[in-house]
Amino acid sequence: YLAKIDEKIEKEVEKAAKRFGDSFDEKMYRETNPRVLENQQKRDEVHARFAKALNDSNLDDLRQLIVDCEIACPVSGSRNWTEVRQFNLMFATEMGSTAEGAMKVYLRPETAQGIFVNFLNVQKTGRMKVPFGIAQIGKAFRNEIVARQFIFRMREFEQMEMQFFVAPGTELDWFEYWKKERLKWHQALGFGNENYQFHDHDKLAHYANAATDIEFRMPFGFKEVEGIHSRTDFDLTQHEKYSGKKMQYFDPELNSSYVPYVVETS
Numbered sequence: 472y473l474a475k476i477d478e479k480i481e482k483e484v485e486k487a488a489k490r491f492g493d494s495f496d497e498k499m500y501r502e503t504n505p506r507v508l509e510n511q512q513k514r515d516e517v518h519a520r521f522a523k524a525l526n527d528s529n530l531d532d533l534r535q536l537i538v539d540c541e542i543a544c545p546v547s548g549s550r551n552w553t554e555v556r557q558f559n560l561m562f563a564t565e566m567g568s569t570a571e572g573a574m575k576v577y578l579r580p581e582t583a584q585g586i587f588v589n590f591l592n593v594q595k596t597g598r599m600k601v602p603f604g605i606a607q608i609g610k611a612f613r614n615e616i617v618a619r620q621f622i623f624r625m626r627e628f629e630q631m632e633m634q635f636f637v638a639p640g641t642e643l644d645w646f647e648y649w650k651k652e653r654l655k656w657h658q659a660l661g662f663g664n665e666n667y668q669f670h671d672h673d674k675l676a677h678y679a680n681a682a683t684d685i686e687f688r689m690p691f692g693f694k695e696v697e698g699i700h701s702r703t704d705f706d707l708t709q710h711e712k713y714s715g716k717k718m719q720y721f722d723p724e725l726n727s728s729y730v731p732y733v734v735e736t737s
Contacts, residue, residue, distance in 0.1 A: 472540050476514040483507050530555040562612045562626075578612040583735065586634045587706045590718060590731075594636075601720055601731055602645065606633035623694060636731040638722065639704065645734045646681050646701040653697060653736055654685055668693060678705035702733040 483506055488495045501507055517540060524532040534555045543550050561580050567573030579585070586605045593605050611630045618624050637645045650669065658664050670693070672682040681701040686693040707718040707730050719728040 472542055473514055473518060476510050476517075480507050480510050480514075483510075530557070558614075558616065560614050562614050580613050581611050581737075582607055582609050582630050582632045583634060583737070584706070586632070587710055587718075587733075590634075590636065590707065591720075594720060601722060602635060602637045602641075604633045604635040606631070608632075620691075620694075621689075630737065632735065632737040634702075635734045635736070636720070637734060638725075639729055639732050642701045642703065642732040642734055643681055646699065649699055649734055649736055650683060653699060657685060657687075657696070662687070670695070676700070678702050698735070698737045700735045700737070702735050704730045704732050706733060707731065 480501075483504065484497060484500060487500050487504070488497065501511075517536070520532070520536050523529075524536060534552065537552055537555075538550075541550065562578040563575055564578065565573040566576045586607060590605070593599065594603070608629065608631045610627065612627050613625075615624050615626050618626055622628070635645060635649065654667060654669070657667055666688040668686050668688075670684040670686050672679075672684075675682055679700050680703050683699050684695040685697040685699070687696045710716075711718040711730065718730055720731050721728045
């Protein structure tokens with residue numbers, strides 16, 4: 472819904488740019504044009520209501536926003552929405568020797584977080600110097616709403632990941648390095664170079680400053696076989712914040728400590 476409002480704004484700007492040519496001042500146009508301002512205000516109001524409903528966990532307000540915006544199902548066109556419900560993408564189970572004393576625990580939805588938790592342990596015991604990587608393979612579990620499309624929507628799957636720790640400011644260079652190296656590895660399998668392509672992400676996850684997928688030509692089109700992400704220092708700083716334990720690396724060459732940035736191949 473917000474993307475459609477953004478499209479309206481961009482179309483207004485594009486039309487004005489064609490009309491006025493070289494004399495067009497885009498910044499001033501965005502700040503003064505009534506239609507642009509009206510759409511921007513509408514967008515901001517909807518976004519604010521959406522954010523507040525999520526932050527307050529107010530599912531009734533969230534549904535009311537959907538109704539007020541007259542959002543229709545893109546497949547059926549229906550506006551007959553159910554109530555908004557919580558859905559947990561993590562599998563829950565119970566741990567304990569007795570039913571009364573059991574505590575709820577969750578199966579891991581990815582292997583990455585175990586690497587981040589053990590980052591300093593591996594770095595110190597192995598006397599590793601940045602840049603270095605930690606890789607692992609293991610089971611992950613996701614409570615997919617609809618398990619489908621062969622291996623692309625499974626509730627239990629094997630995952631291979633590497634988290635590569637680098638100095639802040641070098642992460643995008645390493646991101647490009649791992650893009651090339653990982654594509655070379657896939658192409659070496661002999662399935663034909665023409666069957667691989669990159670799909671760069673226009674919209675990034677909150678923790679990333681760059682992301683791409685390596686896609687393979689399946690019978691039903693190109694699909695992701697590996698994701699490469701520049702995850703910044705988000706994961707380590709979050710573990711540091713909530714555990715109270717420093718996740719910093721001392722760089723002997725710089726004679727200073729920092730939280731490394733991470734490039735992930737998964």
